[in-house]
Amino acid sequence: MRRRFPWLSYLVVVAGALLTVVPFLDMVMTSFKGPGEAGTLPYRFLPKAFALSNYRAAIEQLDLPTLFRNSVVVTTVITVSVLLTSSLAGYALARLRFPGRDLVFRLVLSTMMFPPFLFLIPRFLILVHWPLAGGNDLLGRGGAGLTVSIVALAVPFLVNGFGIFLTRQFMLSLPDEVLEAARIDGAGEFTVWWRIVVPQTKPVLVTLGLLTFVDAWNEYIWALLVSTANPDLMTLPVGVQLLRDHVDPARTMPVVMAGLVLSVLPVLVLFLLLQKHYIRGVMLSGLK
Amino acid sequence: MVNVLTPRSPERAPDPLPGAPAGHGRRRGRHRETVVAYLFLAPALLFFAVFLLLPLGFALLLSVSRWTGFDLGAIEPVGPDNFAALLADGSTFLVPVLTNTLLFALGTVALALTGSVVVATCVDRLRFQGLWRTLYFLPIVTTVVAVGNVWKYMYEPGGLANGVLNALGLGSVAFLQDPDTALPSVVVVQAWASLGSAILVLTAGLKSIPASYHEAAALDGAGPGTVFRRITLPLLRPSLLFVCVTQFLTGLQSFALITVMTRGGPGDATNVAALEMYRLAFDHGDWGTASAAAFVLFAVVLVVTLAQLRVFRRAGEDA
DSSP, X not given: OOOSOHHHHHHXXXXXXXXXXXXXXXXXXXXXXXXXXXXXXSOOSSOSSOOOHHHHHHHHHHTHHHHHHHHHHHHHHHHHHHHHHHXXXXXXXXXXXXXXXXXXXXXXXXXXXXXXXXHHHHHHHHHHTOXXXXXXXXXXXXXXXXXXXXXXXXXXXXXXXXXXXXHHHHHHTXXXXXXXXXXXXXXXXXXXXXXXXXXXXXXXXXHHHHHHHHHHHHOOHHHHHHXXXXXXXXXXXXXXXXXXXXXXXXXXXHHHHHHHHXXXXXXXXXXXXXXXXXXXXXXXXXXX | OOOSOSOOXXXXXXXXXXXXXXXXXXXXXXXXXXXXXXXXXXXXXXXHIXXXXXXXXXXXXHHTEEOOSSOGGGOEEOTTHHHHHHHSTTOTIIIIIIHHHHHHHHHXXXXXHHHHHHHHHHHTTOSOHHHHHHHHHGGGGSOHHHHHHHHHHHTSTTSHHHHHHHHTTOOOOOTTTSHHHHHHHHHHHHHHHHHHHHHHHHHHHHHXXXXXXXXXXXXXXXXXXXXXXXXXXHHHHHHHHHHHHHHHHHHHHOOHHHHHHTTTOSTTTTOOHHHHHHHHHHTTOOHHHHHHHHHHHHHHHHHHHHHHHHHHHHHHHHO
C-alpha cells in the first residue's frame, strides 16, 4: 500500500519508541547521579558527572556475589530441567505409541489452564512441611522443610506444561526415516532421543530455553516468598527490592538504580544477542 | 498463566511405525514401548502429581478450613465460612478489591490495545522493522522489580513525569500517593510493559492481510480512513480479540507490579484480588480465607476463559 504520510507514521513510531526507552535511560542516568542530585527539584535528566561510586556502593550493600550466585544457580537449574523434561515428555507424546497417551496429553494441556497464583499458598506450605527435610519429622512438623535448600526457589518452575506442548508439536513433524534408521541400527529409544531427536529439535529448544531463562531470572513473587523464609536464598530482584525498601530513598536512589542496572543487564544482553529466538517464542506462546 | 489460545496445529496421531516387527515380537515391542514412554514421561508426571494436583487439593481443603499453619493434624473444616466472610457486608473483598482488579485489567486492555493498534498500523511496512521491535520489546525482558521501581521513581515529585509536567507549565501530580490517581498510574505502567508483545501480534495480523485488498479498495476510491475501518479492522479482528483476551486474563492475575510500586496503597486504592490473597496468607497467616480468595479469583478467570473460547469458536465459524 502506498502511504500518503510516511513522515506521520515515523513520528508516531519514534514517539512510542522514545516513551518505551526513556524510563530505561532515566534508570541509567540516575545510577550515575551524585548524592542530592536525584529526586530534587527541578528535575534534571543528565547527571552532573558520570560517577561509578553508586555501582561500588550497590555491590557492597547488596552482597552482590551471593545474589548473583543464587540467581545464576536457580535460573540454570530451571532452564535445564524444563528443557530435559519437555523434550523427554514431548518425544513420548509425539513419537511413541502407548495406552493412555491421549489422556496424558490432555492432562498436559489442562495444566496450562491453572493460573500460577492458585498454587502460591499450597506450594509454599508443602515445601515448608516437606517430611524429613530441614529438621522436619515424618509428618512435616518442627522444621523449615525444603526452604533450607536452594531447590526451594526452583521447584515450582521445574516442569512446564507449555514446554511439553511446544516440543511435542515440533516433534510431530520430524521425518520418520531418520528415527527408523537409527532404530534398525539397534539404537534404544533413549539413544534415539539423545542422539537424533534432541539435535534435530534444537531450534525449538533454544526458543524454549531462552523464554524459560528470562522468566526465571526475572521472577519476583516466589523468590520473595522463599527468601522471607530463608534470607540466604535472595535472588537479584529480591535483593534490590529489599535495598529499595530499607534505605532512605531520597539519598540512595542512585544506588538502587545502579543495582537495578546490574540485575537487568545479563538478560538484556542475552535478549539482544538472541532476540530472533526470543520473539519467535513469544509468538508461539501468545502474549506475555 | 501460559495462554491456552495458541492456534492449535491440527492434531495428528503418529503413524504406526513402519517396519515394526510383526506377531509375537511386535507385542513385546509394544510392551517395551509403553514402558519407555512412561519412563520418559515420569519426571513430568511426578511433578504434576506433587506440585500441581496435591497443591490444588490442599488449596481446596484450606479454602473450607480454619488452620493456624503449623500442625497438619489441626486443620479444622468450617464449610463455606471463608467464602461467606469474603462476600459478607463490610468485607473489602468485593469492593474495592475485586472492582479494582477488574478496573486494572480493563484499563490495561484499553490502553495497550489502543497504543498497539496505533503503533502497529504505523510501523507496518516502515523501514528499520528490527530496530523498532527491539526497542518496543525491552520492557518485556526486564524484571518487574526494575520496571516498577523506575516508574515509581519517575512518578515522584522530583521525578521525570513531574519534571515534564512542570516544564510544560503544569503543576505536579502526586501520582501514587493520591487515591484517585494511583490505580490509573499503575495501569499505565502495566500497559507500557505489555505494549511490545501486543504490537508483535497485531503486526503479524496486519502482514497476513493481502495488499491487493487495500489496492482494490483504493481503486474504488476509498480513502485511507475508510480502508482502515472497512478492511483493516474487520480482518484484524482475530488478532485484536486475541490481544484483548490474553491481556485481560493477565491483568486479572498480576500483582507483582503493584506489590513493587504501591503494595495496594494508598489505603486499598490499588489493592487487587491476587495481592489481597497474598497478604491474607503471608502477612496475616489466614490461610483459609486467602485460599477462598484464590478460588474466587480463579472462578472469574475461568468464566473469562470459557467466554473467550465460545467467542473464538463463533468467530471461527464465521470465517
